[in-house]
Amino acid sequence: MEKYGGSPTEEQVKEIVWDTLNSGKVIPGYGHAVLRITDPRFEAFLNFGSMHFPDDPIFKTVRIIFEVVPGELKKVEKIKNPYPNVDAASGSMLYHYGLKEFSYYTVVFAVSRSLGLTAQAVVNRAMLSPIIRPKSVTTHFVKDLVSKG
Numbered sequence: 001m002e003k004y005g006g007s008p009t010e011e012q013v014k015e016i017v018w019d020t021l022n023s024g025k026v027i028p029g030y031g032h033a034v035l036r037i038t039d040p041r042f043e044a045f046l047n048f049g050s051m052h053f054p055d056d057p058i059f060k061t062v063r064i065i066f067e068v069v070p071g072e073l074k075k076v077e078k079i080k081n082p083y084p085n086v087d088a089a090s091g092s093m094l095y096h097y098g099l100k101e102f103s104y105y106t107v108v109f110a111v112s113r114s115l116g117l118t119a120q121a122v123v124n125r126a127m128l129s130p131i132i133r134p135k136s137v138t139t140h141f142v143k144d145l146v147s148k149g
């Protein structure tokens with residue numbers, strides 16, 4: 001955005017993508033080791049931003065990049081997932097709400113992860129159970145399970 005004096009156009013994003021790939025670097029925020037679809041967390045952030053701050057310049061840039069990058073990455077045969085991961089939008093959310101010190105982004109990430117770990121540690125001690133990897137399920141799944149009694 002500094003280089004273009006604001007949000008780049010789709011054509012400019014294409015240029016940046018190919019300059020980046022040709023220089024041997026990756027496109028940050030795109031691709032995932034496991035997912036083969038647009039990360040649902042990215043979609044949630046995109047919907048949230050569209051609802052609450054559609055005109056934020058950085059958020060707008062995230063949208064433009066999303067319009068362009070998957071189509072370009074699909075042209076690179078070895079890339080198995082050309083779609084955005086959560087990191088393609090999370091920074092624009094933090095920035096919008098005033099957290100502009102980039103070195104803290106990893107800290108925020110670590111804090112949110114440790115909430116899960118510590119909750120699990122409490123359960124492990126209470127139940128004297130071994131450490132497990134909990135299954136990740138949707139709220140819909142839990143409601144369904146409870147209503148079936």
Ligand SMILES: CC(C)(COP(=O)(O)OP(=O)(O)OC[C@H]1O[C@@H](n2cnc3c(N)ncnc32)[C@H](O)[C@@H]1OP(=O)(O)O)[C@@H](O)C(=O)NCCC(=O)NCCS
Pocket residue numbers: 021025026027028029030031032033034078079080081085086087
């Ligand atoms: C997340 C990531 C590491 C997954 O890599 P992976 O498990 O190797 O995924 P794939 O099997 O699709 O990758 C196959 C090839 O495509 C490349 N590739 C994947 N995503 C890419 C991207 N966004 N830009 C450029 N190249 C990419 C990989 O580097 C790999 O190349 P290599 O065989 O020369 O090493 C990779 O997509 C990436 O580096 N993304 C950008 C960085 C990023 O967003 N990281 C945060 C993830 S939460």
